[in-house]
Amino acid sequence: MEEKNPIQVSERIFHTIECLAKYGPMGLLELSKELNLNKSTVHRILNSLIFMDYVKQDPETSKYSLSFKFCHISNQILAQNNMIDIARPYIKELAEQTGETVHLVQMDGINAVYIDKVEASKNSVRLVSMVGKSIPLYCSGVGKALLADMSDDKIQHIWEQSDIRKLTDYTVTDFDKFKKIIASIRKDGYSLDNEENELGVRCIAVSLKDYRGKSHYAISISAPKDRMSDEQLKNFQKLILQIKDQIQWEMGQRH
């Protein structure tokens, strides 16, 4: 049985916040129905958040929405992460050289979290930013690159904790097959994601080892599959392995 939250209101407050984040501006009744809470309770929660400037109420429509204070917190968190500073110029370069989107991720338990991204200027269609989003290690290019640097025991442990499921027809869900893939990543030095995570998207990734030989970060190049043919991949492979060395050297410098 799942433990329960030690502070009831806290649970309710964050459900409220998550609800507003998901749906955008909402009315009081609407919110209280969605959250299954008494409207007085929701009203009090909202007032508390308004009091601290985390929520605004539109004077016209009287709908409630989240303020940009959350963005400020988010930036303070990202600013504390100096890996972003180190990697930024290199992933920018990689994005320009390839013309595709490049991501930087950080290990986080059984997941990887996107902490930075650079998209090439040409394809300036802005997708919703992934920063802050997490994806499972077992079914992503970056995840497999990170796993390949771990001991076999550790890999098995993470595999067992993960919720293994076919996200697309190409997702690998058999552990023996998975181990073979890990072996080839160790041999090649890079990992691939052939639509295992999202149909139509391929990606190539490498891990970044720190001075102790531990990998907590990885980078990837993602592209629609028609822009990432097998020959194109050879090109990307060379570029990403170069950048990996450069970033690792820089990391060493700053130890």
Place this chain on the structure above:
Amino acid sequence: MEEKNPIQVSERIFHTIECLAKYGPMGLLELSKELNLNKSTVHRILNSLIFMDYVKQDPETSKYSLSFKFCHISNQILAQNNMIDIARPYIKELAEQTGETVHLVQMDGINAVYIDKVEASKNSVRLVSMVGKSIPLYCSGVGKALLADMSDDKIQHIWEQSDIRKLTDYTVTDFDKFKKIIASIRKDGYSLDNEENELGVRCIAVSLKDYRGKSHYAISISAPKDRMSDEQLKNFQKLILQIKDQIQWEMGQRH
């Protein structure tokens, strides 16, 4: 006398979060001293946040820190704002043409909040991102551009509510002088910030009017003063006014 927060824990929870955002990973005692709260109370708050994955405890050092879940919330908020999507290609272009950093801000009471920024590829020194941060209307280029589009009554009202203080030697703190500046912005169509907000930084800004003639957004080009001479400014002025028209046209299209 200031009203008090209708939920005590809520206040305490967010103080905890803000404290962690400001200082980075902290120990329990350290936090409880900083917050003037009993360590049991802080411990319970942290456990509640950990339960919901907003906080992580480092298994090595047992220090507490914020997770990337806040970044995810932040991105959901920004994704709801379609002004960012509209303006993005244009401010990107402006950043490339000028080689300087371009910001997009949104009106927010007596402040303007940075909601997007693009920095030119060349000067890829990453400053801490401003997104989510707010600056007073009365002493920023973007703020004055927004104010210039309001009625004189409204301007006076905002002036009176603002905490007028000299942020630098150049900050204007006299209302009569300020009104003259507003008049010239109305005449010229753009506003300037000559180190009024931060020493050594100049900036030029324009407001963005929606189809009803109301301005809720503004853009600016910022640069160190030695890269923004008076003649350079003429050049920027032309470019930013062009982009203003283009964005406003795009806004009209999507009305």
Place this chain on the structure above:
DNA sequence: GTCCCAAGTTTCATATTATGGAACTCGCTT
């Protein structure tokens, strides 16, 4: 113009919940 209804707001007695002092555990240092 007035009636009505839906939506937000305020109040308050009550039960539930958060509180914090104290006791406990764990890992280092001396």
Place this chain on the structure above:
DNA sequence: AAGCGAGTTCCATAATATGAAACTTGGGAC
């Protein structure tokens, strides 16, 4: 092995959050 600093757990108690109900407001409909 004792002492210390740090995190963790427990529990009686006070204080707080709760939600039903009453109240207010504003925008149509007629």
